Amino acid sequence: MTDARLRRGRGSLAVSFFVQGVTFALLVTRIPAIQDRYGISDSLLPAFLAAVPILAGVASVLTEKVVARVGPGVVLRWAQPFVLLALLAVGVGDQLWHAALALGLFGLAVGALDASMNMLGVSLQRAYGRSIMLGFHASYSLGGIAGASLAWVGAHWHLSLFVAYLPVVAVLLPLAFVGSRWYVAGGDGADAVAEVGDGKGSGVAFKLLLPLCLVMTFAYIGDSTVSNWSAKYLQDVLGSSEELATVPYNAYMVTTLLGRAVGDFGVRRFGAATVVRAGAVLGALGFAVVAVSPGAWAGIVGFTVLGLGLSVIVPQTFAAAGRLFPGASDAAVARLNVFNYVGFLIGSPLVGALGDAWSYRGAMLVPMVLVLVTVVYATSFGSRPARYGGGHERPRTVDVG
Numbered sequence: 001m002t003d004a005r006l007r008r009g010r011g012s013l014a015v016s017f018f019v020q021g022v023t024f025a026l027l028v029t030r031i032p033a034i035q036d037r038y039g040i041s042d043s044l045l046p047a048f049l050a051a052v053p054i055l056a057g058v059a060s061v062l063t064e065k066v067v068a069r070v071g072p073g074v075v076l077r078w079a080q081p082f083v084l085l086a087l088l089a090v091g092v093g094d095q096l097w098h099a100a101l102a103l104g105l106f107g108l109a110v111g112a113l114d115a116s117m118n119m120l121g122v123s124l125q126r127a128y129g130r131s132i133m134l135g136f137h138a139s140y141s142l143g144g145i146a147g148a149s150l151a152w153v154g155a156h157w158h159l160s161l162f163v164a165y166l167p168v169v170a171v172l173l174p175l176a177f178v179g180s181r182w183y184v185a186g187g188d189g190a191d192a193v194a195e196v197g198d199g200k201g202s203g204v205a206f207k208l209l210l211p212l213c214l215v216m217t218f219a220y221i222g223d224s225t226v227s228n229w230s231a232k233y234l235q236d237v238l239g240s241s242e243e244l245a246t247v248p249y250n251a252y253m254v255t256t257l258l259g260r261a262v263g264d265f266g267v268r269r270f271g272a273a274t275v276v277r278a279g280a281v282l283g284a285l286g287f288a289v290v291a292v293s294p295g296a297w298a299g300i301v302g303f304t305v306l307g308l309g310l311s312v313i314v315p316q317t318f319a320a321a322g323r324l325f326p327g328a329s330d331a332a333v334a335r336l337n338v339f340n341y342v343g344f345l346i347g348s349p350l351v352g353a354l355g356d357a358w359s360y361r362g363a364m365l366v367p368m369v370l371v372l373v374t375v376v377y378a379t380s381f382g383s384r385p386a387r388y389g390g391g392h393e394r395p396r397t398v399d400v401g
Contacts, residue, residue: 009183016179017139022150027090031045037091037161038098039096051104057341061335071185072123073120083109084176091166131267138261204325209332214377218343219343219374233299237299271382279309281375282306283368285305286305286306310371351363354366
């Protein structure tokens with residue numbers, strides 16, 4: 001394949017990451033409106049929210065089997081429209097079972113989408129022979145900011161969920177489907193250079209993958225802490241106004257975007273392990289600042305630092321799995337992706353339980369320690385600037401339909 005085809009594939013995949021960022025933000029930022037529309041009680045809401053990542057984890061495992069037959073590009077081409085239509089379905093119904101069905105379909109589709117998107121990202125990075133994975137996740141962060149802004153508009157103008165979602169889906173659905181024509185994947189992995197020799201071969205040894213699974217879990221515990229508790233922490237613990245309490249998550253998303261936008265350059269210059277270590281230390285520092293903050297603005301600074309630190313960890317974890325198992329990168333990514341949802345499931349209830357039983361300041365120290373543990377596992381990311389595709393060879397691609 002030509003370099004031009006490779007560039008088009010990279011651009012189309014970046015669009016898919018952006019679309020998913022918009023879609024997911026539109027769902028999670030309107031949870032109170034979804035709860036009100038369907039009359040979901042506070043006691044029942046956690047079950048609905050937990051069902052989405054659980055089903056996504058199941059779909060991620062199943063995606064490993066499907067892509068072995070049809071390739072990740074085909075899975076992504078059809079999963080993304082289903083995610084968008086499931087989002088729209090959330091705004092259509094008016095009975096509890098409607099919400100359960102729509103959120104269930106959303107969870108299943110998003111698991112397949114997340115796995116296949118990152119599979120393609122890992123294989124394209126291998127074909128390019130240099131770090132580009134953070135750029136895809138930067139597109140996701142940009143989409144998240146756009147989606148959160150659109151959600152604010154819908155809430156500000158008191159639009160129904162369907163009215164707010166319909167124009168967004170109408171624009172993104174054809175964009176994603178047309179863009180899927182240019183998906184490409186790297187070669188079969190035989191030419192890849194693995195950082196860890198024992199990882200070569202067609203199988204995925206869970207013992208070798210386990211450190212990356214733990215890193216992924218810890219990173220998403222940190223991320224879910226910010227998304228679920230930052231506003232409450234600022235308002236209830238640090239005494240901010242309701243308006244100011246919305247700032248930390250936005251600041252976190254902006255610095256996440258900035259960190260991912262420049263992170264690939266850092267990986268190329270210093271190596272993935274160094275960048276991940278720096279991100280883990282910055283993330284732990286951010287949680288420490290949040291825990292000891294005397295007031296709201298200091299807390300906002302802490303959440304801002306958190307975004308910069310955590311931003312690099314997840315994309316590099318996927319990339320490391322691809323390098324560790326060059327002959328079975330799709331399977332490695334699918335299994336690793338499950339721990340995205342494990343961290344999401346653990347993080348919010350863990351902080352809430354510790355906050356109620358102890359204190360929310362003390363609860364912030366737990367994700368701080370877990371993120372800092374990533375430093376111990378940084379050797380799994382390699383010790384030097386990574387080479388993904390043999391360096392001087394021309395990038396190889398395969399058509400994914």
